[in-house]
Amino acid sequence: MSFKTISSQLAAQLDKDLMGPEIGFTLEQLMELAGLSVAEAVLKEFPYSKSRKSQVLVVAGPGNNGGDGLVCARHLALFGFNPVVFYPKRSSRTQFYGQLVNQLKFFQIPVLDGDDDWAQYLNPNETLCVVDAIFGFSFKPPVREPFGSILQQLRQVQDQLPIVSVDIPTGWDVDEGPVEPNCIIPKVLVSLTVPKPCARKIESLETQHYVGGRFVPRSFANKYGFEPFAYENASQVVKLAPE
Numbered sequence: 001m002s003f004k005t006i007s008s009q010l011a012a013q014l015d016k017d018l019m020g021p022e023i024g025f026t027l028e029q030l031m032e033l034a035g036l037s038v039a040e041a042v043l044k045e046f047p048y049s050k051s052r053k054s055q056v057l058v059v060a061g062p063g064n065n066g067g068d069g070l071v072c073a074r075h076l077a078l079f080g081f082n083p084v085v086f087y088p089k090r091s092s093r094t095q096f097y098g099q100l101v102n103q104l105k106f107f108q109i110p111v112l113d114g115d116d117d118w119a120q121y122l123n124p125n126e127t128l129c130v131v132d133a134i135f136g137f138s139f140k141p142p143v144r145e146p147f148g149s150i151l152q153q154l155r156q157v158q159d160q161l162p163i164v165s166v167d168i169p170t171g172w173d174v175d176e177g178p179v180e181p182n183c184i185i186p187k188v189l190v191s192l193t194v195p196k197p198c199a200r201k202i203e204s205l206e207t208q209h210y211v212g213g214r215f216v217p218r219s220f221a222n223k224y225g226f227e228p229f230a231y232e233n234a235s236q237v238v239k240l241a242p243e
């Protein structure tokens with residue numbers, strides 16, 4: 001594959017730079033675009049049609065990857081899907097996460113917590129796909145509960161119920177890839193801003209690869225050693241062709 005990647009360390013630095021005093025993006029702005037990108041990738045891979053199932057399960061983790069998932073669910077609803085969000089460990093980092101949950105309620109999107117029976121939504125006859133917004137580039141193995149059990153349940157159904165991973169397939173080492181033997185294998189990966197090294201491992205797994213998070217100019221991309229991706233028109237994602 002010829003696409004450039006940046007390490008987990010550089011990805012965190014890039015984020016900090018974008019939200020630093022000089023550039024001044026807010027987390028809320030970037031998360032909105034990230035979540036919108038993922039929803040667009042879902043729409044491209046699993047086009048919405050009134051005549052078929054439209055339920056999407058979004059599993060949201062405790063950090064910003066989870067926040068991307070909360071935003072994604074709202075856009076999925078606007079695109080015509082029926083999202084259900086499982087959010088077992090809610091972030092208290094900022095009140096923004098509470099606001100995102102309130103917005104989901106405003107859209108009448110169910111938000112399940114750790115005590116709810118989320119596994120009922122793992123039925124491939126009723127659910128189109130699962131959005132994995134559990135962990136992104138700040139994940140450090142080994143996985144702690146309740147997420148270990150959640151990943152195990154996702155792994156059991158992944159051949160019947162496709163997983164769409166946000167930025168990093170959860171449980172994968174960001175730089176090394178699927179080092180743990182029981183990792184989930186997503187059918188779709190949406191890398192945000194620029195792929196991380198683990199994305200190089202997906203080609204052999206027949207995973208569709210998108211890049212989203214279209215928020216940097218060429219000069220900034222070049223500063224981090226990559227070229228802007230070939231987004232078309234107003235699209236928030238671009239599918240990378242396997243080589």
Ligand SMILES: NC(=O)C1=CN([C@@H]2O[C@H](COP(=O)(O)OP(=O)(O)OC[C@H]3O[C@@H](n4cnc5c(N)ncnc54)[C@H](OP(=O)(O)O)[C@@H]3O)[C@@H](O)[C@H]2O)[C@H](O)CC1
Pocket residue numbers: 014015018027030031034061062063064065066067068134135136137138139140141142143144145147166167168192193194213
């Ligand atoms: N510029 C961009 O591309 C943007 C990307 N965004 C998204 O943000 C994530 C990175 O978000 P961050 O909050 O830094 O981290 P994560 O969501 O990956 O995870 C942090 C939380 O996960 C917990 N954690 C970490 N390791 C484990 C583990 N082994 N077991 C259980 N829990 C774990 C961690 O808990 P701590 O107790 O360790 O603090 C955190 O709660 C990036 O990937 C993108 O998806 C933004 O939307 C902005 C733009």
Ligand SMILES: [K+]
Pocket residue numbers: 065132133134135136165166167168169170
């Ligand atoms: K993820």
